[in-house]
Amino acid sequence: MAGRNFLFVPGPTNVPDRILRAMDVPMEDHRSPSFPALARECLNGLKPIFKTTTGVPFIFPSSGTGCWEAAVTNCLSPGDRVLASNFGQFSYLWIDMCQRLGLDVQVIDVEWGQGAPADRYQAALEADKSHAIKAVLVCQNETATGVTSDVAAIRKALDAAKHPALLFVDSVSALCSIDFRMDEWGVDVCVSGSQKGLMLPAGLGITCVSQKALSASKSAKGRRANRCA
Numbered sequence: 001m002a003g004r005n006f007l008f009v010p011g012p013t014n015v016p017d018r019i020l021r022a023m024d025v026p027m028e029d030h031r032s033p034s035f036p037a038l039a040r041e042c043l044n045g046l047k048p049i050f051k052t053t054t055g056v057p058f059i060f061p062s063s064g065t066g067c068w069e070a071a072v073t074n075c076l077s078p079g080d081r082v083l084a085s086n087f088g089q090f091s092y093l094w095i096d097m098c099q100r101l102g103l104d105v106q107v108i109d110v111e112w113g114q115g116a117p118a119d120r121y122q123a124a125l126e127a128d129k130s131h132a133i134k135a136v137l138v139c140q141n142e143t144a145t146g147v148t149s150d151v152a153a154i155r156k157a158l159d160a161a162k163h164p165a166l167l168f169v170d171s172v173s174a175l176c177s178i179d180f181r182m183d184e185w186g187v188d189v190c191v192s193g194s195q196k197g198l199m200l201p202a203g204l205g206i207t208c209v210s211q212k213a214l215s216a217s218k219s220a221k222g223r224r225a226n227r228c229a
């Protein structure tokens with residue numbers, strides 16, 4: 001077939017031609033003194049995309065899966081309880097990773113094809129009087145089923161239960177495609193990647209972290225080789 005092949009999957013998406021042309025430059029030295037200015041421009045450029053003024057964006061070599069792991073290992077400790085719902089392959093895989101990293105995952109099982117049930121999150125949070133739940137996980141767009149969940153409703157559930165848990169959102173297939181509002185929705189870690197709505201080559205983990213999550217990372221005991229400064 002002549003011309004470009006279009007494969008209609010959620011990602012990797014096609015990188016626009018003008019971006020491909022802009023990439024045709026000599027490689028940057030990531031240890032050079034001029035690199036920080038370039039990186040800072042990219043990081044600051046992500047803030048309006050996450051709709052945050054106080055959150056801190058991170059870019060690192062990874063896929064979305066690596067961002068899941070970074071969120072969990074940097075902000076939590078083995079044995080911590082997290083609340084998550086399973087309603088498709090990706091929400092399931094994040095739960096599976098949390099379990100393998102030694103977290104105590106309280107799973108809300110939902111029939112695949114439905115979204116994250118804010119009422120059931122709220123009930124679980126209200127029942128958690130001792131605040132054992134340290135983080136609440138939600139997948140904004142469950143790519144496997146194409147179902148979008150209401151992240152603002154999960155924030156409302158946390159607030160209604162007066163629960164201090166961190167809110168982690170998987171926005172891998174939502175960011176830049178579906179409305180996302182880090183500050184307004186009180187999201188603590190938003191996990192994403194380069195190869196979907198951002199329409200960039202695969203391979204960059206793109207994540208945004210709230211000040212509250214940065215503080216949590218100081219005492220978290222999840223195993224990781226690199227620590228944020």
Ligand SMILES: Cc1ncc(COP(=O)(O)O)c(C=O)c1O
Pocket residue numbers: 063064065066090139141142143144170171172173193
């Ligand atoms: C919602 C969601 N989360 C996580 C991932 C995993 O991302 P990656 O394939 O970049 O590791 C995907 C991949 O399609 C996804 O759609």
